[in-house]
Each structure stands twice: as structure tokens, then as C-alpha cells.
Amino acid sequence: MTARYCSLARQSAPSFAAGLAAGRLHALVSGHRMWVNGTVLHYCFFDRDTDTSVIADPGTGRTRAVSWVGGKEQRDVVRGCFQEWGDLGAGVSFVEVDDRSEAELRIGFQTGDGSWSAVGRDALRIGLDERTMNFGWDLTAPGERATALHEIGHALGMLHEHQSPFAGIHFDDEAVYTDLAGPPNFWSRDKTWFNILRKLDAHEVNGSVWDPHSIMGYPFSAGLILEPEQFRAGLDPPGVLSAADKDFVRRWYPPDPVSEPRELVPFRSVPLRLAPGAQADFTVEPPETRTYTVGTFGDADTLVVLFEERDGRPRYLAGTDDGGTPHNATVRTRLVKGRRYIARIRLYSTWGSGETATMCW
Structure with a gap:
């Protein structure tokens, strides 16, 4: 059974002036989505009857409203995952608020819209009445808590680990396209390429070494990975924060307090x-x-x-x-x-x- 996958929206790559020195370019590309240290990220859940998307029924063409509101059990899973990231003691913390105008992160639970998040400071470009994060399936199901940990990792500025150019993963591209085109994801080739097959710039990745245990990686069933050989039978990250995940966040957001302003x-x-x-x-x-x-x-x-x-x-x-x-x-x-x-x-x-x-x- 193919896993449900996080589906980041396609965004244009950052544009910088031509001729920048390599070190300067690396610093800009790696840091442009990251928050400043000491940021308190406020998050809220959409909770009104009017918090909906209007979608068209593919069979009839008629439009209907689909709610963004999640039940208490779903919200509690997300709260617990914010606390787990926050308990790392990094220089970014999380506080839940009721007023969406006070929230940098605004969370919906639209079933069928996939699970996704804006990456880091990209959330600031999104209107106050729009979601910066969505959960499209039941987070209380076995193993799905990892989805909430994964999306919060994106909100902190992390990208997909399996797309690291240091991973050395060689996919069977057509097998991946076929697998993701079917249930439960029903992805287009473009979405599959952007979220799986596309390699990130070396300056963008979460670290200089691939971490197959990262919460930011996907599981893959047998036959999708050709190399490295040990993953031909499948790759199944444990679904928890790895040591490298924790190190990355603490490195970008040092836990030591900044000197007195x-x-x-x-x-x-x-x-x-x-x-x-x-x-x-x-x-x-x-x-x-x-x-x-x-x-x-x-x-x-x-x-x-x-x-x-x-x-x-x-x-x-x-x-x-x-x-x-x-x-x-x-x-x-x-x-x-x-x-x-x-x-x-x-x-x-x-x-x-x-x-x-x-x-x-």
C-alpha cells in the first residue's frame, strides 16, 4: 500500500543577482526561508463554519463547500507535535492563539486536499484568511502523527530529505510516476516530479549528509528505488525526529540565548x-x-x-x-x-x- 505523501505547492526558485560569489550565494539560498532566532511562531486552527474551500464535484461539475475545521482529536495531535519540536529548546518557540490575525501559521483540516505547509518565512506571503498548513487525512490513525511532525518541519524551513543531492538515490522514474498516480495520492506527473524526483540545490538542503531516518523523508515501497541497493526492497523512515533533524534545527536556531539587546x-x-x-x-x-x-x-x-x-x-x-x-x-x-x-x-x-x-x- 502506497503511503500518503506531503504535497508542497510548486513555487518559483529564489532569484538572486548574477555573478554572486559562491559563498555569498550559498548563504542566501540556504537562509532565505529561515526565521530569525528568538522568533515566537504563533499558530491557530480554523474553527468557523465559514472556513471553507469551494470545490467542483468532478462528476457533476457542481460546486460545494469543504470545511477546514478539524476535530479536537486532530488538533490535539498537532498541538502535541508543536510541543515536541518546541521541547528541543531551540531558538524558535510556538504559542497557540485564537485570533488568526496574530498567527503566522494558520492550520486547516480539509480532507482530500493533501497535507502540506508553507516553508519557513514563505508563510508570511499568505493572506490572513488562508491556510499556511493543511492536513488532508486522519492524523489519529496509526503512524500518521509523523505527518504533523513533518509539516511543522516545513514551517521551520526544512525541505524534503529524499530530494537531497547527497542522498545518491536513483529512482525508477516511471515506476514512481505510476505508483503516485494511483490511490491514495492520485498525483500528476508534475506534482510527483516536484515533490519526489526533483533534486534540491545543494545550498537548500537540511544538511551536508543524507539522513534516511529524517522526519522530512518519505517512505518508499519496494521497486521504486534502484540505488542505493539496500533500499531496493523499500525505505521506511521511523516517523520520529531523528538526531540529524534535531541538530539541524538547533544549529539554525541556537538554544543559547542571544545577548541582552x-x-x-x-x-x-x-x-x-x-x-x-x-x-x-x-x-x-x-x-x-x-x-x-x-x-x-x-x-x-x-x-x-x-x-x-x-x-x-x-x-x-x-x-x-x-x-x-x-x-x-x-x-x-x-x-x-x-x-x-x-x-x-x-x-x-x-x-x-x-x-x-x-x-x-
Whole structure:
């Protein structure tokens, strides 16, 4: 019996300026979907009668509404999986909220729509009334808890492990297309290619060594893999977080607390002395209510994210990166006197002098 598979939506590859140095390109490609360290990811479940998709019945052509609302047992499985990822103690944590406008991750349970998630910060491009994650089958069935762990891995920025160019997997392509075209997936050739046969860029993958035990890999039945020889009889990951999964998340989101944030005073620049992958945090307490810009200067690729502190927790407000362009990353938004904000700046890479600074103005 073929397993049910996660089906990521096809998205265009990130586009960067031509001629970037290899090290700079690697840093940009590997990090462009990842959250800044210290992010609190808020998630909510769709729970209204109006939370639906309208689909056409293939037999009659008539449209009908299909609910996104899941039962308590389903939601509890997902809650438990968020807690399992959170218990790793990495620099990203999860909090459930009721208000979808407060949630970066919005979860539906539309049966028949497959299980999928936006990858990392791609969730921020999706409208507040739309799902960033869906579960299309019963998560309480034996073995299906792994589906929830897998989709949360995508939300953290992880991609499919079996698509790693380091895996050395040689599929019987036509056997894979035939297998996935039938039940329970009924995939097109394009969806099968994108989610299984397509190899990721070496800069995108979760690690430099293939992990056949990763929660981000698929199980494959006998006859689909030609090489490595030991997997011709099938590949069946255990469906739990592997040691490499945990190491990857802790490496991208170090559990050690970031140093105490420095204050960013309007019109006073602060030098940034960061190694690639490192981060600096600043507090901003605006002296007046108006539109401010927070940004960087110098020869560096950076991610700048601004949070508003509410009830002692950072809530995502705005963010941008300079995406390998010669321009510096800036966030422009309205700040309110009497409120406290946190600016987090993560360095992808530097070039030229490498001298960088940040300022609020």
C-alpha cells in the first residue's frame, strides 16, 4: 500500500543577482526561508463554519463547500507535535492563539486536499484568511502523527530529505510516476516530479549528509528505488525526529540565548560586528508616534525583522532582506510611543570591506 505523501505547492526558485560569489550565494539560498532566532511562531486552527474551500464535484461539475475545521482529536495531535519540536529548546518557540490575525501559521483540516505547509518565512506571503498548513487525512490513525511532525518541519524551513543531492538515490522514474498516480495520492506527473524526483540545490538542503531516518523523508515501497541497493526492497523512515533533524534545527536556531539587546536610539548608528549566520538584537522605544525606518548600512546581506512586544512576547510586525542585491535591508513602519519593539538583524554574508552598521531613523 502506497503511503500518503506531503504535497508542497510548486513555487518559483529564489532569484538572486548574477555573478554572486559562491559563498555569498550559498548563504542566501540556504537562509532565505529561515526565521530569525528568538522568533515566537504563533499558530491557530480554523474553527468557523465559514472556513471553507469551494470545490467542483468532478462528476457533476457542481460546486460545494469543504470545511477546514478539524476535530479536537486532530488538533490535539498537532498541538502535541508543536510541543515536541518546541521541547528541543531551540531558538524558535510556538504559542497557540485564537485570533488568526496574530498567527503566522494558520492550520486547516480539509480532507482530500493533501497535507502540506508553507516553508519557513514563505508563510508570511499568505493572506490572513488562508491556510499556511493543511492536513488532508486522519492524523489519529496509526503512524500518521509523523505527518504533523513533518509539516511543522516545513514551517521551520526544512525541505524534503529524499530530494537531497547527497542522498545518491536513483529512482525508477516511471515506476514512481505510476505508483503516485494511483490511490491514495492520485498525483500528476508534475506534482510527483516536484515533490519526489526533483533534486534540491545543494545550498537548500537540511544538511551536508543524507539522513534516511529524517522526519522530512518519505517512505518508499519496494521497486521504486534502484540505488542505493539496500533500499531496493523499500525505505521506511521511523516517523520520529531523528538526531540529524534535531541538530539541524538547533544549529539554525541556537538554544543559547542571544545577548541582552542593545538600545537603538533614533539617528544613532550602531556598528554590527557579526559573523555569517550570527545575529544582533536591539530594542526600540520610539520617543514619538510616527513612521520609522530600521535598516542596515554597508557591504552585507542581512535579514531585518521588527517585532512589537506584547504581554512580554515578541509579535512579528514586519521584515525584509536585501536578497543579494547591492541595496541594504530596511523596514519602514509606524511605531507608537510608549510601546517597546525589538529589531533582530541576522547576517547572511559580507563582501567588500564587510563593515556594517544599523540605525533607526
